[in-house]
Amino acid sequence: MTEPHRLRKTFQCCSGFFSAKSRQEEGDDDSYDALHNEDVHESMYATEQLSRALTDRKLDEEEDDEDETPEVYTGTSDEQQQQQPRPPPTRRRSSVSSSIQKYKFWDKDFKQERTKILTQFLINYVFLIIGFTGVLCIYTGSYYQRDTRFKNLKMGVFIADQNVGDLPNIVGQTIEYFFTNVSTVQAAGDFHIWNHTTLADVAASHNNTITEEVYRQIHHQKFWAAFYVHENATLDWYQAMVTQSQTFNPVQSLMEAVYETGRDFNGVNVYIVSIINQLLQGYNEFIPQSGLVGHMLETLNSTQVLGVINNAPQLVTVIPTFAINDLIPVTNPVFAATMQLGGIYIVVMTFFLQVFCFRINMYLASKLSGGQFILSKLLTTQVSYLFISLAFIVLNTAFQLPFSGAFGHSGFLVIWMFAFLLMSSIGSIIEILVLVAFALKPPLLGFVLLYMVVLNISPVLAPIALCPSFYRYGYAMPLKNFYDLVQVAYFDSWKGMMGRNIGVLIAWIVVTNAMMPFVFKWLAKAKAKKEAKAKAEKLK
Incomplete structure (x- = not known):
């Protein structure tokens, strides 16, 4: 759906909303189904451009395909058609003057739409309740009977x-x-x-x-x-x-x-x-x-x-x-903000980075071939993580948090690299989950951020030994390993686990970035398959 066409339909819908009893003067071809419209979601993550990029198809090729589509034979030759008088030109009625017919909510004619709306509300409630139940169970469960595990x-x-x-x-x-x-x-x-x-x-x-x-x-x-x-x-x-x-x-x-x-x-x-x-x-x-x-x-x-x-x-x-x-006292109260929520800020900023890069991804996908698009996207994303993680460390330094505890003046660079590893590992996971959620059900995108925060923070706020056995997954989560690393850098705690912590973060980066091309390819194929199905139905 083109931008002018979408704006025209939006204006038509708004025009009908403010008219008390107007009738629709045109056919159903321009009706705006707000409950099932997916064009907005599809344009958010550049799936149309991505499909063309990964299938190596260009706009000119698609137009040629449309030109080569056989036309239905009507029984008259081209010469006969030229001899026949041309019908008077018809002008399309302005969509501004026409509007969707309006009803009262309990009208009989609105029964079908009312059922559809209520059903959609119930489906939304089910998704929201299940989603929030999972979040609360994961976070609250880490506190369950914690005092019985002091032993x-x-x-x-x-x-x-x-x-x-x-x-x-x-x-x-x-x-x-x-x-x-x-x-x-x-x-x-x-x-x-x-x-x-x-x-x-x-x-x-x-x-x-x-x-x-x-x-x-x-x-x-x-x-x-x-x-x-x-x-x-x-x-x-x-x-x-x-x-x-x-x-x-x-x-x-x-x-x-x-x-x-x-x-x-x-x-x-x-x-x-x-x-x-x-x-x-x-x-x-x-x-x-x-x-x-x-x-x-x-x-x-x-x-x-x-x-x-x-x-x-x-x-x-x-x-x-x-x-x-x-043996290692921490007297600076500002550390409480960094050690409790600093990692969460990085997770949230990583998610917002994906949102801010939507238009850039659309432009790259429209200009580059499949392999070049994926490679350029991976590189630009890593560069973005590098700059945002630098901003995080600079802000901590501005609040006079000493970074020379374990590594001297090089501590600034060390903590910067730790923050970069966290953003890179978390960002790749978030991007894959966003792509999958987008393909399956776009409204689930918010739960991607929520679950990433809860799954990462639950094993961090207390020793894992005090949590149920389920929370031992925290040893493999990026935020837990980042948390252990910055404590070494800031407080000069034991360095014996640094190798494992860095290895876990790098493993997440390698595995998730290796999965990225396959996820993009799957998304592009799903989009292409959907377009082919829509074109086949149109020919019928």
């Missing part, structure tokens, strides 16, 4: 305290009892107990001290958090009481809780820190009943006990607890 979080309990001569490791035994025998603690995580021997062996294999090895286990993401009882904790406390030390502080000197916010900005802030606080609250209720201070006083003679009570009461009147040690 999936791997936690380390590193007890470096050991017996020294006749002095037992009282502090270490008390902490081990708390994590192994208190029922409420067992539901807060999957606790792995390491004694001094295990810690010393692992530390020696990595040429580390015991404290360095504990930090290494957390940094290398072996555990979400570690509850570390220092080496010789009981001995240090005992010696402080014997010497009646005024500087030793049992509250902060014997144990520490270790974690890294930079490992997972969202997950650690929301869940790991909360679990640690709950455990410490339970510990503060448990420790007065454990007899820890009494057992420590039993290691002293009566004279030493009186000396501690009189001269250093702070050594026995306070409760030893875990000092909080965040």
